[in-house]
Amino acid sequence: MATMGTTRTRERFSLSEMFAALGLALGPVVALGFSRFAYSLLLPPMREQxxxxxxQAGGLNTSNAIGYIIGTLITAWVAQRLGNRLTFLGSMAISALILxxxxxxxTYTMLLVLRFxxxxxxxxxxxxxxxxxxRIRPTxxxxxxxxxxLGIIISGIVVPTALTSGSGGWRLGWIILGVAALVALIPTWLAYRTLPKQNTQGSAMLRLGDFRKLSPTFFGYLLFGAGYVTYMTFVIALLHAQGATxxxxxxFFIILGIASALSTLGWGPILARCKGGWGPAIVSAIVLTGTLPVLLYPGFPSALVSAIIFGGSFMAGPTAVTGLCRRHLHSSFWTAGIAIMTAGFAVGQAIGPVLSGWLSDYTxxxxxxxxxxxxxxxxxxVIAVFQQEHRLLEEHKHDNNTGHKDHSTTRSS
Structure with missing residues (x-):
């Protein structure tokens, strides 16, 4: 009986972890699916009207990316002072209000400020x-x-429906997404309450030595961000230019979202086997491949192939980099480490759209x-391949088990 009771307890805990992960996943539904990627669908009617x-169209995404850079740099600092719960839920609420x-x-200037x-x-x-x-569980x-x-799928359903309402359809699209973001706060709050107490602790600032060891990932992630967001910002406009309705x-957008949601679950075991920077490198190669069909073979069938390949791989980039930070940094530095990597990612996202837009206007x-x-x-x-694997995971486990607070002697291989 005792064994059965233990098994049931473990099952309940496992379900609680899954519920927490799903609740947290509503954060990127709002932060990326609604706030960033839905702009690709809303861009053509906004640009025309x-x-x-x-x-200018790329400039809005650049303004958003500049704000994103600042946000990544202050995340650990804000979380230390306000606590993870208030910071996480409060930032989601602000995002909903911006939508x-x-x-x-x-007004273009006002939209620039809101995107920022x-x-x-x-x-x-x-x-x-x-x-x-x-912090929940690597798997x-x-x-x-x-x-x-999931956010892309919802946007792909909501936005076109809103656009059928007339010339002001793009306004309705933003408003519906904003309401959906507000509703998402409720299950996110409920899920957050199930997190163990140790998951709500503040984070230490990243050390210079740790950043140096991860510098190839930082610069590779910067270029990855510039490349992927260039595609995401203008691919719908490209399809319109090719005659797509x-x-x-x-x-196209819905299939891209479905491919992303389904494939992301399968990337975990694959990336777990990759050492050094091979995880981000493999992801970059597949995402690159996904951008080519729609460019080389204009037409809707090629666009669907592009949606499947690109959609099935682009979110593996953040998964790979997050996992790499988890392997190479002590848990007290995870938030700061991920923030620094995401800052590089955001720099790329600031550069890509405006440069791409300028090239399109010039040509x-x-x-x-x-x-x-x-x-x-x-x-x-190419840059990601230069990232080396450092033996920090075992030493960090030892630190966690012994309760040492001084991590200054942590060494890399």
Missing amino acids: LHWNFA LLSGATS IGGISTAITFVLGSALAA LMPVYFTGPG PWMSAL GNISAGVWLAPILLLLAL
Whole structure:
């Protein structure tokens, strides 16, 4: 009987962990799926009705990315002072408010400001959520990264429906996403309450030596961010230029989201076997491959192939980098480490869209700008290979077991 009771306790704890991971996954649903990726669907009608060029359209994403950089850099500091719960849920609430306000104005300057503030809040949500997910159980980390795919699927259904309402449909799209983000706060709060107490502790600031050891990952992740977001920002506009209808674009977006949500769960075991920077390198190679069909063979069948390959791999990038930080850093540095890596990621996201938009305007051909994506991803692949594996995991386990607080003597191989 005692054995049965123990087994049942373990099962209940396992279900609690899964519930916590799913609840945390609503953070990237809002932070990435709604706040960042839905812009790709809303961009064509906004650009047409508000008379923007491609550089202006990319500028909104650059403003968002600059805010995202700031958000990643202050996440650990804010979490130390306000606590993880208030910081995580508060940043989600701010993101929801930004989505609602984005549907209330057509002024470019105001939209720039809103995208900037939204970048700060969504970065805090994503970075802190990644660190919290890493503390639950390594095998459940991929569950957290299904969030962006789920957000893309929801956006792919909601936004095209809203656009059918007329010229103001893009406003309605932002507002519906904002309401959905507010609703998501409830299950996220309930799930957060199930996290063990040790998962809500503050985080230490990252040491310079640790950053140096992870510098290839940092710069590779920067280029990965620039490449993937260039594709995500302008691929819908590219499909429109190739003759795709709004519903074709929506189907493309939904398939991309489904591929992302389903494949993310399978990336965990694969990336766990990769040492050094081979995980990010493999992901960069597949994401690069996913950008090519829609560029080399214009047409909807190629677009669907692109959606499946790209969608099935792009969120494995954050999964790989989060796992790499988990292996190489003591748990007290996870939030700060992930934040620094995500800051590099965000720098790339700030550069990619505006540079791509400028290339499209300069050449008068949007595909010229989108070609920047595979070039940047190739560079990310090359740099990621230089990341070496450091034997920190075993030593950190020893520190955790013995309760040592001084980690200054931790060595790498």
